[in-house]
Amino acid sequence: MAAELLGRGNDEFVNENYQKALELYTEAITVEPKKEEAYCHRAQAYIKLEQFKEAEQDSGKAIELNPKNSKAYFRKGTALFHQEKYAAAKECLEIGLSLNSEDNSIKTLLRKCEAEIDLCRSEQLQGQSQISIGTSSVSQPTKPASPSTAPKDVTRPSAVPSSSTPQAVTMPTGPRTRYDWYQTETMVIITVMIKKVQQEDCKIDINEQSVSVCIKLPSGSDYTLELDLAHKIIPEKSLYKIMSTKVEIKLKKVEGVRWTMLEDDGSSTQNIKQPSLPVDNRCEGDDANKYPTSSHYTRDWDKLVVDIVNEEKEEKPEGDAALNNLFQKIYGDGSDETKKAMMKSFYESGGTVLSTNWKEVGKDKVEVKPPDGMEYKKWET
Numbered sequence: 001m002a003a004e005l006l007g008r009g010n011d012e013f014v015n016e017n018y019q020k021a022l023e024l025y026t027e028a029i030t031v032e033p034k035k036e037e038a039y040c041h042r043a044q045a046y047i048k049l050e051q052f053k054e055a056e057q058d059s060g061k062a063i064e065l066n067p068k069n070s071k072a073y074f075r076k077g078t079a080l081f082h083q084e085k086y087a088a089a090k091e092c093l094e095i096g097l098s099l100n101s102e103d104n105s106i107k108t109l110l111r112k113c114e115a116e117i118d119l120c121r122s123e124q125l126q127g128q129s130q131i132s133i134g135t136s137s138v139s140q141p142t143k144p145a146s147p148s149t150a151p152k153d154v155t156r157p158s159a160v161p162s163s164s165t166p167q168a169v170t171m172p173t174g175p176r177t178r179y180d181w182y183q184t185e186t187m188v189i190i191t192v193m194i195k196k197v198q199q200e201d202c203k204i205d206i207n208e209q210s211v212s213v214c215i216k217l218p219s220g221s222d223y224t225l226e227l228d229l230a231h232k233i234i235p236e237k238s239l240y241k242i243m244s245t246k247v248e249i250k251l252k253k254v255e256g257v258r259w260t261m262l263e264d265d266g267s268s269t270q271n272i273k274q275p276s277l278p279v280d281n282r283c284e285g286d287d288a289n290k291y292p293t294s295s296h297y298t299r300d301w302d303k304l305v306v307d308i309v310n311e312e313k314e315e316k317p318e319g320d321a322a323l324n325n326l327f328q329k330i331y332g333d334g335s336d337e338t339k340k341a342m343m344k345s346f347y348e349s350g351g352t353v354l355s356t357n358w359k360e361v362g363k364d365k366v367e368v369k370p371p372d373g374m375e376y377k378k379w380e381t
Contacts, residue, residue, distance in 0.1 A: 002032035009041060011365065014344045018048040036065035036072070043075045047082075050244050055079035070100035077109060082245055086116045108182075115180065179225060181262050186332050188233070188259060190249040194223065197242050204249060206235045209264070211249060230264045231255070257309060330356065 009024030025042035028035060039062040046055035059076035062069055073096030080089035090113040097106045181190045194215055201216035209232050213225040229251075237252035253259075331342055337358035345355040348366040355361050 002028045002035055002038065005031065006035075006038055006041065009045075011348065013041070013045060013048075014340075014347055015362070016340070018045050021045045022049065034065060036062045036069060039065070040069065040072050040075060043072070043079065047075065047078055050082070052079040052082045056083070068099055070096040070103060070106070072096075073099065074103065074106050074109070077106070077113070081109060081113060081116075084116075084245070086113050086120065089113050090117065112182065119178070183253075183259055185256050186253055188229075188251040188253060188262070190227075190251070190262070192223075192225065192247040192249070193245075194247060195245050197247055199242060202242055202247060204240045204247075206233070206238045206240070206249070206251065208232050208235060211251070213247070213249070215247070227262065228264045230259055230261050231257070327354065 005024050005028035009021045009028065012018075012021035012024060022042060022045040025038050025045060028038040029042065032038070039058045043055045043058035043062065046052070046058060056076055056079040059072045059079060062072035063076065066072070073092045077089040077092035077096065080086075080092060090110060093106050093110040093113060097103065097110065100106070179190060179192045181188060183189065190211065192213060192215070194217070196218075197215055203212075203214045205212040209229045211225070211227040211229065213223070215223045217223055232254045234252040234254055238250060240247065240249040327342075331339055334342070334356065338356045341356050341358040341361045342354055345353045345361045345366045350368050352369045352371070353366050355366070
């Protein structure tokens with residue numbers, strides 16, 4: 001019974017009916033309270049619904065039932081990250097990565113946590129931090145932490161004067177707004193850290209090589225961000241999403257190359273697709289990207305990166321690798337309906353069907369169709 005409810009919840013989740021999926025996962029937990037998978041799935045549904053405190057609790061319960069569940073650590077880390085408890089999130093993600101070192105999702109979020117922690121620490125040193133770095137006692141699978149030694153949340157500097165140290169007098173300042181960015185092979189993601197933005201208070205214009213952001217703040221003032229991008233993007237395939245804790249802008253790259261910077265500084269040498277100047281003809285200021293060494297031989301690292309990129313593009317994959325690249329290209333360039341169709345058909349058919357037709361796939365559950373001469377058998381646990 002619980003397995004059936006879990007399966008129905010998964011179907012609703014794939015169709016992006018997160019509230020319905022949440023209800024089915026809750027029913028599965030009621031039937032079988034010790035089913036860790038149900039807690040883990042419900043935590044993911046809570047994350048999609050931006051109910052991060054509940055997601056933290058459910059993923060914690062899944063960890064309690066199975067301390068070796070790397071997905072549970074990842075979901076707890078995600079929930080903590082969105083609550084701005086970055087140190088606690090980092091601790092969870094490091095445990096999850098130790099259990100599954102090949103999980104790229106954990107690696108990506110871990111890097112973002114480390115960046116946020118570094119930023120918070122630098123702000124605290126300046127006496128301007130208004131964000132909780134946050135730590136919590138997260139049990140290791142083999143070495144449970146002692147409650148008496150668990151670190152407490154690190155918050156902004158206290159306003160309570162100390163008897164032993166003089167209190168610095170500072171002028172009151174408003175909340176600091178910042179943005180960050182990272183990239184994937186096909187997208188550039190810009191995150192503007194402003195909470196509780198209303199749709200009508202946010203105007204974002206995305207052009208071929210520029211992004212303009214204007215947000216009406218609760219104080220009545222406007223936050224503006226004007227970016228002249230280092231490379232061209234595809235505005236038609238770019239989008240933005242307003243969340244409870246941030247505004248996220250996703251820009252579709254024209255070319256799948258690594259951006260060395262977000263904004264164009266007017267220097268043509270920043271474009272990774274352009275050839276570097278010959279080493280022998282370089283001027284005095286061209287040593288910026290050369291690795292410091294005592295050797296008389298210097299290596300042009302920019303040219304080396306260009307050569308590697310060109311070699312990778314010219315290399316033609318074969319067999320399964322070529323087919324996998326084709327599927328990735330179809331998914332990456334496809335519409336939202338195409339992506340939903342591919343995910344739903346692949347998941348429901350046990351990997352035996354991959355369809356891009358949402359009108360056909362969205363009507364009913366996709367049946368398992370094993371290759372000729374083979375028989376499909378459900379895995380029994």
